[in-house]
Amino acid sequence: MDGSSHRGAGSGVEATVNHEWIIRLRGLAAGYRGRAVLSDVDFTLLRGSFSALLGANGSGKSTLLKTLLGLLPPIKGQVEFRHIASPTIGYVPQQEQLDANYPLSALDVVLMSAHARIAAGFAVPAGERILARECLRATAVEDIAAQRFARLSGGQKQRVLIARALMTKPDILILDEPTAGVDASATTAILELLTGIHQERHLTILLVTHDFGIVRRHANRVAWLRNGRLTEGDTAALMTPAHIAEMLDLA
Amino acid sequence: METLREILAPDFLLRNSLYTCLLVGAACPLVGVFLVLRRLAFLGVALPQISATGVALALSLHVWFGPAHSHEHGANQVVAFIGAFTFSLLAVVALAYMERTRDGRTDGRLGTAYVVATALSILLLAKCPQAEQSWLSLFKGDIIAVTNGEFRRTFILLALMLVVLGWHRRTFLLVSFDPDLANILKVSVNRWNLVLFLLIGLTVGVAVLVVGPLISFGFMLIPPMIAQRFADNMKQLAAGASLVGLVAAFAGFYVAYVADLPVGPASVGLLGAAYVLAFVVTSLLKLARPATAS
Numbered sequence: 001m002d003g004s005s006h007r008g009a010g011s012g013v014e015a016t017v018n019h020e021w022i023i024r025l026r027g028l029a030a031g032y033r034g035r036a037v038l039s040d041v042d043f044t045l046l047r048g049s050f051s052a053l054l055g056a057n058g059s060g061k062s063t064l065l066k067t068l069l070g071l072l073p074p075i076k077g078q079v080e081f082r083h084i085a086s087p088t089i090g091y092v093p094q095q096e097q098l099d100a101n102y103p104l105s106a107l108d109v110v111l112m113s114a115h116a117r118i119a120a121g122f123a124v125p126a127g128e129r130i131l132a133r134e135c136l137r138a139t140a141v142e143d144i145a146a147q148r149f150a151r152l153s154g155g156q157k158q159r160v161l162i163a164r165a166l167m168t169k170p171d172i173l174i175l176d177e178p179t180a181g182v183d184a185s186a187t188t189a190i191l192e193l194l195t196g197i198h199q200e201r202h203l204t205i206l207l208v209t210h211d212f213g214i215v216r217r218h219a220n221r222v223a224w225l226r227n228g229r230l231t232e233g234d235t236a237a238l239m240t241p242a243h244i245a246e247m248l249d250l251a
Numbered sequence: 252m253e254t255l256r257e258i259l260a261p262d263f264l265l266r267n268s269l270y271t272c273l274l275v276g277a278a279c280p281l282v283g284v285f286l287v288l289r290r291l292a293f294l295g296v297a298l299p300q301i302s303a304t305g306v307a308l309a310l311s312l313h314v315w316f317g318p319a320h321s322h323e324h325g326a327n328q329v330v331a332f333i334g335a336f337t338f339s340l341l342a343v344v345a346l347a348y349m350e351r352t353r354d355g356r357t358d359g360r361l362g363t364a365y366v367v368a369t370a371l372s373i374l375l376l377a378k379c380p381q382a383e384q385s386w387l388s389l390f391k392g393d394i395i396a397v398t399n400g401e402f403r404r405t406f407i408l409l410a411l412m413l414v415v416l417g418w419h420r421r422t423f424l425l426v427s428f429d430p431d432l433a434n435i436l437k438v439s440v441n442r443w444n445l446v447l448f449l450l451i452g453l454t455v456g457v458a459v460l461v462v463g464p465l466i467s468f469g470f471m472l473i474p475p476m477i478a479q480r481f482a483d484n485m486k487q488l489a490a491g492a493s494l495v496g497l498v499a500a501f502a503g504f505y506v507a508y509v510a511d512l513p514v515g516p517a518s519v520g521l522l523g524a525a526y527v528l529a530f531v532v533t534s535l536l537k538l539a540r541p542a543t544a545s
Contacts (some may be wrong), residue, residue, distance in 0.1 A: 121419075
């Protein structure tokens with residue numbers, strides 16, 4: 001990647017972030033069956049930011065994500081949304097979560113996001129099909145719309161899932177390790193795609209990743225989970241060698 | 252040819268049996284599609300057996316509560332239907348609840364349910380030779396006499412099931428394929444899973460009572476598994492499974508009629524042969540086109 005395409009701290013993206021929050025967690029405790037995995041977590045997702053959520057396996061990233069998505073009710077504290085009662089969240093899951101047993105085309109997978117807009121029992125309206133194709137075009141996979149989702153490469157699957165998330169016309173895009181199991185060139189292409197979407201649509205993006213390079217190049221905000229606690233701030237401040245060493249217990 | 256003409260004649264003596272076979276053959280695979288896709292094939296084996304235990308209980312009621320229940324065929328049929336339906340529903344609700352709470356392993360639970368249901372059926376009928384004979388006929392899938400009333404009831408209930416399944420097909424697919432997305436879209440996964448399991452229970456209860464557990468689980472599982480080897484989308488899978496079931500039901504009935512065999516084993520045997528053939532054909536096709544595999 002050349003310097004002009006870098007979108008990390010200090011890059012052009014910083015200018016698109018206003019410091020108004022869109023989601024805020026205050027004193028949140030979250031977990032399963034009443035047992036907290038995260039406790040007393042404060043987190044602010046800024047409108048228009050490209051944020052990265054970092055943390056070791058088992059640090060509570062998925063728990064935080066599920067709480068933000070409304071899949072897991074908080075044990076304590078609350079999830080606040082600014083201006084809107086509940087923003088539309090486009091979610092991109094890890095591709096392995098989706099069972100290859102289902103004979104679904106890429107277009108079928110994208111159209112699932114339009115479920116609420118399609119009346120039960122009736123055929124999918126032409127407008128929704130057109131929108132689904134537009135979303136596939138936006139992620140550069142319109143040519144594989146008819147192909148079976150399960151047979152696509154990892155990179156193609158991620159693009160289809162990003163298209164599916166865009167189909168919800170989201171305010172926020174949340175991606176759970178979108179580059180896991182994807183080769184280096186496809187990883188670069190997916191991140192370039194996300195950066196493009198971020199800039200063109202002024203979407204707020206929250207990305208879960210283990211890749212520090214991605215965070216440095218693309219994110220302008222970082223949230224770091226460690227031992228059930230969350231540290232957040234600008235990428236420039238949190239991605240210093242000293243802080244990384246501290247978060248990885250290498251200091 | 253003469254036999255075929257005889258079978259297809261409107262005044263054919265066993266026409267209700269034939270129509271019932273065709274109905275079950277076309278409808279059961281559509282429910283089975285979801286069992287196969289959700290990798291709950293063993294549920295398709297256990298549920299009919301549990302449902303048959305309900306029939307066994309109903310047939311042996313007179314042993315436990317007096318002779319009043321043993322005489323009238325119509326009344327017995329109603330009691331048997333209630334038994335099959337109630338056991339199916341209780342089983343699917345319990346299994347759906349355990350699925351939700353993720354308490355233990357699904358395959359272990361279903362295996363346990365299967366063997367316990369079989370043992371319970373045998374125990375219930377041990378003191379009642381007449382009921383045992385009826386139940387064994389049902390268990391073997393020996394469909395000879397289906398009354399007009401039984402056929403009508405089967406038709407109405409299966410048609411109702413198909414309407415609900417078809418009407419909400421996209422919701423059932425969404426909660427099955429990606430429950431997280433469903434929740435984000437504010438679709439209640441638990442509620443729709445329950446509705447789907449109830450439809451499965453209803454189908455099993457209805458089918459077991461008229462054709463027995465063997466045909467029920469044979470037609471629920473094998474046609475979708477055959478169609479799955481060829482289908483590229485959900486429409487092809489559903490239509491293919493239903494068509495395979497319909498053809499196998501007719502062919503099984505024909506073979507059984509000509510060779511004087513029980514219909515159930517004949518149909519399921521044909522389905523088994525069709526599955527082996529489908530497996531061989533798709534494997535050869537895959538070998539012939541290695542470059543397009545990925």
